[in-house]
Amino acid sequence: MSSRGDLAAVVETLRLAPSGGLIDADPADCALSLGVDGVAVSALMGEGASELLWATSGASTVLEDLQYTLGEGPGPDVANSCAAVLVPDLTKVPADRWPALLPQALRAGVEAVFCLPLHIGGACLGTLTLQCAAAGPLPERDLADAWIVANTLTSVLVRNAERWTATAEDGSDLYRAVVHQAAGMISVQAEVSLAEALLLLRAHAFRQGTPVVRAAEDVVARRVHFRNDGDEPGASGRRRDCTRP
Amino acid sequence: MTREERLLAAVIDAVDTLVDDFDLIDFLHTLCDRCTELLDVTAVGVMLADPGGRLQLIAASDEHTRLLELFALQHEEGPCVRCHADGTARLNIPLDSPVTAAEYPLFAAQARAAGFAVTHALPMRLREQVVGALNLFDAREQDIDAADARVAQALADVATIAILQHRTLAHANQERAQLRAALSSRIVIEQAKGILAERWDTGVDEAFAALRRYARAHRTGLSALAQRLIDGELDSDALRRA
Structure with a gap:
């Protein structure tokens, strides 16, 4: 075999049809080939919603969860602008750019974030987010490779979409399956729409300072419920989440 | 074309x-x-x-x-x-x-x-x-x-x-819509599991099993079934009896 780098292997495995799940390739290999500590891919579902599809465990997953819970950060910015957001040093970002996210991202051990759009023309399909524990710019070569990976992922998303529709019935392979299950439960408990249920869950996670996935697990395990509090009959729209005694 | x-x-x-x-x-x-x-x-x-x-x-x-x-x-x-x-x-x-x-x-x-x-x-x-x-x-x-x-x-x-x-943007929007539809077809199944689990006071796995049984018995897709449940077009009791 010729002297090809890791990037070739990553691009090659990304293209393979997933045997199960959404994307087969190992995100850790991808991170390694791009010289970063973690990668994450989220699909944009419209109206600020996103679906995490592929991520290294640890800080990258935490960062996606934080952005999902808080609704701000490089990912949401890229979703809006469809242009890359490169932040080589999170400690140097003005605090008011992402006031809720910045302290939590730094606490999660992320100091540099490079977020690229997965786009076709002006339509942004999703985001590829690279993160590093240490601040510093992404070398030009790695950034060029990141764009190659982003383009590959775009083609993977477009191509796999049809397959995903066909295999929807095989079970829960979404990272946030539990979040949607919890939204379903909350919609019944609080008698609200699924969209409102999701907002209630996100707000609860935000107040508790927990990742939204953790909060959803609590709901599905019935440690937390969102029924109307018996002490407040008829409280108009002010439904409160409360922990069971 | x-x-x-x-x-x-x-x-x-x-x-x-x-x-x-x-x-x-x-x-x-x-x-x-x-x-x-x-x-x-x-x-x-x-x-x-x-x-x-x-x-x-x-x-x-x-x-x-x-x-x-x-x-x-x-x-x-x-x-x-x-x-x-x-x-x-x-x-x-x-x-x-x-x-x-x-x-x-x-x-x-x-x-x-x-x-x-x-x-x-x-x-x-x-x-x-x-x-x-x-x-x-x-x-x-x-x-x-x-x-x-x-x-x-x-x-x-x-x-x-x-x-x-x-x-052109029109084509791009088509691709995006297709991707969202593909993911939504999975999301609605998860949401339906939660809805049923809560209504029946069961686990989500049990709710999923019931959804599957009903879908098979009625030769319908799981995603379509879940969507009907979410839209209130399907009685969850009927599902339970399946």
Whole structure:
């Protein structure tokens, strides 16, 4: 075999049809080939919603969860602008750019974030987010490779979409399956729409300072419920989440 | 026109404007450079079909006149023309063999004169349609193996998607809608599990099992069933009795 780098292997495995799940390739290999500590891919579902599809465990997953819970950060910015957001040093970002996210991202051990759009023309399909524990710019070569990976992922998303529709019935392979299950439960408990249920869950996670996935697990395990509090009959729209005694 | 034909038409329309698009051309040049390194070949070019169906060079790993002439020649003949015509990769073509000379007399002679020993052509595909070809040249007499061939095809796909990114917004929105629909078909199943689990005071696995049973008994898709439940068009008691 010729002297090809890791990037070739990553691009090659990304293209393979997933045997199960959404994307087969190992995100850790991808991170390694791009010289970063973690990668994450989220699909944009419209109206600020996103679906995490592929991520290294640890800080990258935490960062996606934080952005999902808080609704701000490089990912949401890229979703809006469809242009890359490169932040080589999170400690140097003005605090008011992402006031809720910045302290939590730094606490999660992320100091540099490079977020690229997965786009076709002006339509942004999703985001590829690279993160590093240490601040510093992404070398030009790695950034060029990141764009190659982003383009590959775009083609993977477009191509796999049809397959995903066909295999929807095989079970829960979404990272946030539990979040949607919890939204379903909350919609019944609080008698609200699924969209409102999701907002209630996100707000609860935000107040508790927990990742939204953790909060959803609590709901599905019935440690937390969102029924109307018996002490407040008829409280108009002010439904409160409360922990069971 | 079918959807694929419309997409193809959009890509072909774009060819003329692509050469003015610095960002894209810059990306494709970078990609060609990386191709030469990753595949250990001498030169790489991205060829795209114009509205007349003739291949045009969009980007190359270097700008030597002899190489450019070699790409230009493939308006008429050469492995890229064949590759574009039938969508099949043509790998490890020896430029000094009589067979090659018989098949592509002008191209083979010029390629040898330019110092190349082997060439490869890989289709650039959009679904079933072929929009162009990725052309590799090697000065040494070395073949690429199956793994390298897969990488080369992957890089051809990257070039294709980069070009597709410059299609009209309408087409892009179609792709985005399809992706969202694919993911939504999964999301609604999870939501329905939660709804049923809460109504029945059971676990989500039990709720899923009931959904599945009902879907099978009524020969309906799970996603469609979940959507009906969410929309309130399906009685959860009926589901439970299934």
